[in-house]
Amino acid sequence: MSTSFIRTLREDPADAEVASHRLLVRACYVRRAAPGIYTWLPLGLRTLGKIEQIVRDEMNRMGAQEVHFPGLLPADPYKTSGRWYDYGPTLFTLEDRKGGDYILAPTHEEMFTLLVKDMCSSYKDLPLWIYQIQTKYRDEARPRAGVIRGREFIMKDSYSFDMDDEALGRSYQAHRDAYERIFTRLELDYVPVNAMAGAMGGSHSEEFLLPSPVGEDTYVRSAGGYAANAEAVVTVAPEPVDASEVPAATVVDTPDTPTIDTLVALCNERYPRPDGRAWTAADTLKNLVVTLTHPDGTKELLVVGVPGDRDVDMKRLAASVAPAEVEIATDEDFEGHPELVRGYIGPTAIGPNSPNRRVEVDQDGNERLTGSVRYLIDPRIVDGTAWVTGANIERCHVLNLVKGRDFEADGTIEAAEVRDGDPAPDGSGPLEIARGIEIAHIFELGRKYAESxxxxxxxxxxxxxxxxxxxxxxxxxxxxxxxxxxxxxxxxLTWPIQVAPYHLQVLATGKEDAVFDTAQALSQALSDQGLEVLYDDRRKVSAGVKFADAELLGNPFVLVVGRDLARQGTVELRDRRSGERRQVPADQAAQVVGEVLRQALASVPDGRPA
Amino acid sequence: MSTSFIRTLREDPADAEVASHRLLVRACYVRRAAPGIYTWLPLGLRTLGKIEQIVRDEMNRMGAQEVHFPGLLPADPYKTSGRWYDYGPTLFTLEDRKGGDYILAPTHEEMFTLLVKDMCSSYKDLPLWIYQIQTKYRDEARPRAGVIRGREFIMKDSYSFDMDDEALGRSYQAHRDAYERIFTRLELDYVPVNAMAGAMGGSHSEEFLLPSPVGEDTYVRSAGGYAANAEAVVTVAPEPVDASEVPAATVVDTPDTPTIDTLVALCNERYPRPDGRAWTAADTLKNLVVTLTHPDGTKELLVVGVPGDRDVDMKRLAASVAPAEVEIATDEDFEGHPELVRGYIGPTAIGPNSPNRRVEVDQDGNERLTGSVRYLIDPRIVDGTAWVTGANIERCHVLNLVKGRDFEADGTIEAAEVRDGDPAPDGSGPLEIARGIEIAHIFELGRKYAESxxxxxxxxxxxxxxxxxxxxxxxxxxxxxxxxxxxxxxxxLTWPIQVAPYHLQVLATGKEDAVFDTAQALSQALSDQGLEVLYDDRRKVSAGVKFADAELLGNPFVLVVGRDLARQGTVELRDRRSGERRQVPADQAAQVVGEVLRQALASVPDGRPA
Known part of the structure; x- marks a missing residue:
């Protein structure tokens, strides 16, 4: 420690919101070089190397072969596949000295496809599984949480190549199995969730999420075994409703109702329903105006209608409109759309039957919407349902506006938030919502890249x-x-031993040479046994600082050589995670501690089926 | 081999000029992804990993600590150090989505300096040696020879931090020693050559060159122990000469003398010297017009004068004018310079005493040259030497133009080629010229980066x-x-065992199952001994192709299981490098071959002093 390039910090870094970010910086595993771009310091690099080795090990074991692509790539293959355009500002692009377009690799599908095209020509060459562990670059709009969402990060990406869907299914399953072994070996809890829209789920695409309150991904699971990320959840649409008894739509005055709550309260006060049922937020239909930016740069206004008791989930909406990018419409976007009365937007002014709607047919016979915007609604808004919604007049709403009778939409969209208790799409019961960190993703690409x-x-x-x-x-x-x-x-930090930078940290506390000599000798003896030992040999640092540093660094075992050595000839072995302490005679310590460490290493799960 | 991602090529790739490039592509170690940018295939990655591990091992052993910086770096530190400007088009630059300037790291001095500034504050923290093995990016104008000069490449770069020059000297020596051990372990011949101009040589900067005819670097060595790269050689200037006997300069007609040879022939024919000595190329002074592009983008014409028997060495010239970039002047560059009569340029029109020379003093008192260009000459052109050179008149040269009497220059420049037999600057005898590949560079930076x-x-x-x-x-x-x-x-290829992708390649030749069974069993048995075995199990491939592939791939030992198995119960072990062959009874092969391989591994030099 006295010569190591480790400098711990007592204070949390100002920009760190989550524990991993705070601790990895404080414990000197990483330092920020630029937003979302980090330098790996010696401790971090050791742990990173151990994770990589476990991943590499399981990839090799499954029969995948390691290669290594450049990080700087010619843009042409990405133009051919379309991703040069689809990625938008997330792609780092540059020109070389001759004006050629290049990118920093966000992921390598195109390059792997071209390599296999270059090297393979027969069904006998397949199946083929190749992978790399490589740096990726994505210019995230909001890098966050340290290395959880960075702009330069390391990924293991593998690709399978098969003749048919059945063989692809086997390749997919082999990767799924390898991933389960990897995360088991890492002692990292994981939930594989369906990541493709589709009620039946299936195995076409799954994310491996680590349940965590700081995760950016929302996922759902049912007691019956359904699991999906929020973007993949398909709303269970109710059956159409008989609206023959619903009174005619009525426009009513609704002053001072800036929110759904104030609108509902006013309706209950001024316009109670004849049958005595109170109006609720679920009776209202709110319409959100958003702007889509298509990959070719063109912009489009879109109105999204959802029941007033649900928020629009921007990530679900984004997934639904991809590859277009979506943002809440700005004042500017409203210009030229007088039919959009802000705060009072309703379907009758925007739906396909609205008087504002015009469809132009251009010379090629393509229909193009003009005059008003597209209107997409939540799947729960089925025919016969009646809604309180905007009347397209300042300070006015309309009651009993019935879908199918009084208005239509251009289609449905998955944009409303998923909530605890919503039914699972596969009928397996109510959904429970949780947050997670996406740590892996497996995906049946199919023929998209091979074709293009x-x-x-x-x-x-x-x-x-x-x-x-x-x-x-x-x-x-x-x-x-x-x-x-x-x-x-x-x-x-409290690392599992298989990823900790060192197996053991040895602390010499006190001032006596005997303490330092013994600590030094034990460190050497344990290193000679092939164990990884970090020896805190600092002479002018207090025991308190040494203990605090050892706890911050998080190596799984700490061996304290201090005053007990002179008093009773013992040293103390501490288990960082359990807190357990054990006195060991100094003259047996090399052997006893070595045995404890070897046992801990041997008890790491190996990911093999029992 | 039947499932491995290895596809050898029978033909040389069209763009490959040097053997390593040809063979690495043909043997499926690398594939080109873009000019100067390569993908590493499984075999190449294995060898690369072994080289990295030897380097890492020796860096750790010397006490250097490994870190890992990003490849994508903010431009600011490089602007502060000036390298953002100095690197010119060799630097890959880009903007992020917010318009911030970024670069792809060409090398990391700035980032290491800032990291140490962030983490260290006391003399007690020094000396400090930190290193990384990392991808670098340089947009070379002419990437060549495969991965010898690429635009994306892997480098081990380390940096030392010390309090004073003496300590820096120790850090330098420690690295020098580690490098010697590394190249000894790699069995790579090396010549450390002085890379800093200065007659005394010294240890401020040395390149490690591998002597090779395909190398881009020219270096020299003397029998007395001097060694330097060509750029670092300082010309030994002769003493001034007494010119009192030299006749007055005379302008003479020299039609049809486009080359030095034709000029010399014409002078000997028409204008023989009174003393009967023949004119030679060494009597002529040729003047080359070049354009400098300074880091700030401004351009400047420069005339370089060298004795006519020597070529200008553009690399020596480039080193002399760095950080400016230098090119032969184009037609355009000559515009506005009527005093430069192409083919007949002489010192009297351009030197500091020439009538074309004007010095302007701007309002800040800085002198600025106008009217004509700077003139720098080879150090051999000393006072009193007489020259045949251009007369600045079409079809005319001047005889007996004496330096110091008839013309002056703005200074000297190291631009002329170094030749076999030139004297070593340190007086250690005549120089011998060779070519080499620069494989390493050690450099006492001093305080440049720390200061800026x-x-x-x-x-x-x-x-x-x-x-x-x-x-x-x-x-x-x-x-x-x-x-x-x-x-x-x-x-x-014929790899040394310590860097070969595999220790042994096993070939099964023929059609009998017994052959394949034995080959498989031996491969397994040797793998189980911890040896690295590539088993060529292809059933439908001829023995000839298998032998050719094994020789192409270059693993150091080949074990042939073929017809001798049935005939006499033996297999054949071949040494790829010596060609030696040895029959081994099949039932002892696992043990005998294992022993041979272990001996080969044990006899790899360990780089330790004997």
């Missing part, structure tokens, strides 16, 4: 067939942060 | 002192290519 980049091989009959692919990623740097998120306490 | 970025620490007296630094690089990917350059024959 021309990857075919000859089948048994000598016929060219387009290859089908899968893509499988693990966020290595994010996994490190996720481990820190799970394994820490109020004093610092 | 404000890295100080407190000394024993509590006084802030600027830290002095060293910078030490090894081109990892280039070392791999250099190894291939040295270790190959006409059939393919």
């Amino acid at each position: 980049l021309g990857l075919t091989v000859l089948d048994e009959n000598g016929k060219a067939r387009v290859v089908t692919m899968g893509s499988y990623g693990i966020g290595i740097t994010r996994v490190l942060a996720a481990l820190a998120e799970v394994h820490h306490d109020e004093h610092g | 970025l404000g890295l100080t620490v407190l000394d024993e007296n509590g006084k802030a002192r600027v830290v002095t630094m060293g910078s030490y690089g090894i081109g990892i990917t280039r070392v791999l290519a250099a190894l291939a350059e040295v270790h190959h024959d006409e059939h393919g």
